[in-house]
Amino acid sequence: MLLDEIKSVLTFAAFKPEADDATVSWSKRFEGRKTLLLNVGRNQTSWRGINRKGRFEAGGVMEGEFSEVAPQRAEEWRDLCDGGWCVVSINNRFIVSLENNMLRGDNSVHLLRTNPRAVLGPKYDRGKRYAVCHHQASTGSMLLACEESMVKGTEDVLKAVGLRPGRVCCGLFALLESALHQFHESQAAEAAQNLVLIAACEGSIAVLVQQDGQWRELRCRSGLGPDAVETSLQIISPLIQKAPQGCPIQFVADGQDVKFHDDLLVHLQKFGVTDLTQEDLLWRTIGVN
Amino acid sequence: MSSYLCHDFKTPRTDTSKRLPESFKAVPVLFYLALLVGTYFMTMDWMAYKRAQTVKAQADTTREEHEKASSKMRAQKEILDAETKKAEAVAKWMEGARNLQPISVAIARAVPPEVTLSNLTLERSDQVPSNLALSVNINGGTAAEVAMIEASLARLQYRSYSPQQSKNGSVIEYRSTLVRQE
Numbered sequence: 487m488l489l490d491e492i493k494s495v496l497t498f499a500a501f502k503p504e505a506d507d508a509t510v511s512w513s514k515r516f517e518g519r520k521t522l523l524l525n526v527g528r529n530q531t532s533w534r535g536i537n538r539k540g541r542f543e544a545g546g547v548m549e550g551e552f553s554e555v556a557p558q559r560a561e562e563w564r565d566l567c568d569g570g571w572c573v574v575s576i577n578n579r580f581i582v583s584l585e586n587n588m589l590r591g592d593n594s595v596h597l598l599r600t601n602p603r604a605v606l607g608p609k610y611d612r613g614k615r616y617a618v619c620h621h622q623a624s625t626g627s628m629l630l631a632c633e634e635s636m637v638k639g640t641e642d643v644l645k646a647v648g649l650r651p652g653r654v655c656c657g658l659f660a661l662l663e664s665a666l667h668q669f670h671e672s673q674a675a676e677a678a679q680n681l682v683l684i685a686a687c688e689g690s691i692a693v694l695v696q697q698d699g700q701w702r703e704l705r706c707r708s709g710l711g712p713d714a715v716e717t718s719l720q721i722i723s724p725l726i727q728k729a730p731q732g733c734p735i736q737f738v739a740d741g742q743d744v745k746f747h748d749d750l751l752v753h754l755q756k757f758g759v760t761d762l763t764q765e766d767l768l769w770r771t772i773g774v775n
Numbered sequence: 776m777s778s779y780l781c782h783d784f785k786t787p788r789t790d791t792s793k794r795l796p797e798s799f800k801a802v803p804v805l806f807y808l809a810l811l812v813g814t815y816f817m818t819m820d821w822m823a824y825k826r827a828q829t830v831k832a833q834a835d836t837t838r839e840e841h842e843k844a845s846s847k848m849r850a851q852k853e854i855l856d857a858e859t860k861k862a863e864a865v866a867k868w869m870e871g872a873r874n875l876q877p878i879s880v881a882i883a884r885a886v887p888p889e890v891t892l893s894n895l896t897l898e899r900s901d902q903v904p905s906n907l908a909l910s911v912n913i914n915g916g917t918a919a920e921v922a923m924i925e926a927s928l929a930r931l932q933y934r935s936y937s938p939q940q941s942k943n944g945s946v947i948e949y950r951s952t953l954v955r956q957e
Contacts, residue, residue, distance in 0.1 A: 496803050500795045508783035574785075600787055617782035632784060641786055654785035667779040775781045 505571050506652045508599065512573060513540055513774045515652065522563050522572035522649070523773045525657055525741075526640060527688040528709040531555045532742050534769045535566035542766055542773075547742045553643050560647035570650045573772050574640055575657035577688040577741075580632035582659060582706040585609070588627045590620055617656065619663045622670050626701035628694070630659045657740070657768050658687040658708070662694065664771045665738045665762060682729050684722055684759070686739035686750065687768060691718045693725050697733075715749045726757050735759045740768035871904035873955070877931055882911065885927035890916040893946065907933070907953040916947050924949070932956045 494500040502517075503510040512521070518538050525532045531552050534545035544566065548555045556563075564570060589597075589605045598618055603610040605618075606629075615637050617630040637654055644651050662685045669681065681696040692706040705721050726735060737759045739747045751761055764770075875897050886892060894912040909928075913920050918940070925935050938951035 495795070495799075496806060498800065498803060501797065501800055503794065506783075506785060506788060508785075509780075511780055595782075599784060615784035617784050619782070630782070630784075637784060638786065651785050653781065653783045655782050656784075660781050663782065664779055772781055775779045 505569070505650070508653065509596070511775050512653060512772070516568075516571065519568040519571075520566060521652070521773070522567040523575070523769050524563075524572055525575045525688060525768060526552045526577060527741075528578040528711065530688075530742065531559075532688075533559070533563060533566070534766075534773070536773050538568075540774075542769055545769075552640060556643045556647050556649075560649070564648055567649070570648055571652045572644065572649050573653045573655070574644070574651050575655055575660065575687075575768065575772050576632060576636060576640060577657050577690050578709040579636045580630060580656050580659070580690075580708050582628055582630050582662070582692050582704060584701055584704040585618075585627045585629045587625050588618060588620070588629070594618070615654075617659060619659070619666065621701055624700050628659075628662065628701070628704060630656055632656055653772070655772055657772065658685055658690045658692055658706075660771045661685045661687055661738050661740065661768060662692055664767075664775070665736065666694075668762075669736070680730055680733040682726055682733055682735040684735070684737045684739075684754065686718065686737075686741070686747065688741040689714065689743070689746070691721060693722050695725050695729060697730065703728075713746070715746060715753070718750055719753055722754070736762050738762040738767065740766075868904045871955075872899060873905070875899075875907070878907070878909075878928065878933070878953070881927040881931055882924050885923040886913065886916065886920050890914065890920050905955040906936075909935075909949070909951045909953050911949045913947040913949060915945050918947075921947065921949050925951075928953060 491500070503515050505515055507515060516536070517540075520538055521536045523534045523536065525534075529551070530547060530549045532545065532547040535543045537543045546559075546562075548559060563572070588594075594605055595618065598605045598616050602614075602616045606616065609629075611631065613634050614631040615634050616632075619628040619630075621627065641651055641654065662683065665683055665685060669683070679697070679699040681694075683694045683696075685692045685694075689711040690706075690708040691710060692704065694701060695703040703725060705725060707717070707721060710717055729735070735754070735757055737751065737754055738761075739750070740763065741747065747763065751759070878897060879895065882895060883892070891914045892911060893914050894910070896908075896910040898908040898910075900906045900908070911924070921938075921940055925938070928935065932955060933953040934956055935951040936954045938949065940947055940949045942948075
């Protein structure tokens with residue numbers, strides 16, 4: 487043990503962030519090490535490796551419950567990462583809602599993980615895990631609530647097959663956060679006070695409406711499945727129709743089912759949607775940032 | 776690179792320790808610095824050791840050459856010493872080997888005219904050249920002539936050692952070893 491500590495000091499590992507330090511980006515935490523990215527859907531799991539140079543390498547997809555897929559692919563997954571560290575994107579059994587006047591501060595994100603009751607107050611549900619994304623210019627916040635049993639179950643399955651989750655997140659929420667971050671960083675944010683942002687990931691969909699610089703409405707459905715194009719349109723269409731004329735509509739999606747993305751985009755293009763989808767967007771969102 | 780940081784709601788670990796402060800990086804840095812300096816000095820010492828080995832080998836070679844020359848000189852000196860000893864012996868012998876003529880003359884003058892000497896032999900000793908074996912036959916002489924001869928030899932600082940005289944008719948045979956008195 488003492489030898490390990492001396493070794494970690496001499497290799498500067500003792501000064502690097504912990505593998506599961508949520509305050510540091512994934513690429514910085516695992517610089518020069520292989521890691522595994524997992525995207526867990528309702529009925530399928532996809533994965534991708536990041537090599538020591540930080541580039542994406544071999545990936546794959548397998549149908550079935552995660553608890554059945556993991557033992558079958560465990561050996562392959564362990565080869566794709568150093569020390570068994572991986573990111574898990576959960577795309578099922580969660581809900582995203584709009585909240586107002588939530589506690590903000592440097593420690594609020596950490597507090598939300600360790601003591602969510604202190605942040606959420608009466609809104610806290612003990613069977614859920616939370617993540618939050620604050621509007622930069624208003625008091626609005628998007629609150630993600632994921633079933634704790636889903637998170638714990640996934641963590642247990644990974645532990646059983648010799649993998650260690652360094653980050654457990656929601657792919658759809660990450661895509662939303664990332665798109666909003668890019669929107670606010672761009673010049674367009676200052677000019678455009680209105681926005682409709684549609685995000686889809688592995689059969690889950692979310693639509694966020696911003697009017698007059700305020701987040702007004704958010705609709706989210708998880709675990710719809712890749713065939714639910716019609717259901718998705720039923721969620722999206724009313725919000726788009728309510729949006730003011732000339733309001734930019736942005737669409738971002740990733741997942742294994744390209745057909746779902748294409749089918750949905752065909753319908754959305756009627757409303758003049760801008761497709762922000764890029765190759766490996768989800769992997770880059772959860773495996774770099 | 777974007778400043779966006781992805782959210783995370785994994786179960787927090789309880790066994791994590793606080794990371795070491797940045798200032799503690801000085802510890803491994805100093806360690807590696809000491810390692811580098813140590814390596815530098817070790818390399819320099821090793822190179823100096825190798826150089827010293829080469830110099831020592833050269834010195835050994837020179838010493839061997841000098842020893843060879845020295846032994847050669849010693850052998851020559853021994854030869855010369857032997858020659859010197861021989862020369863000294865010869866010189867000593869030569870020094871001891873004095874002129875015999877004064878002795879012959881002194882003996883001839885010691886005897887009166889009526890007495891004749893039929894035989895006079897002076898033999899020098901190989902080992903002690905200063906000693907002479909004298910043998911003389913005195914015709915018609917007496918013991919008085921013998922005494923006269925001894926007296927004249929004494930004047931030349933020769934002493935007779937174990938003198939013997941025998942009379943054979945009118946001839947007196949006198950034998951003696953003459954020892955030089957220094």
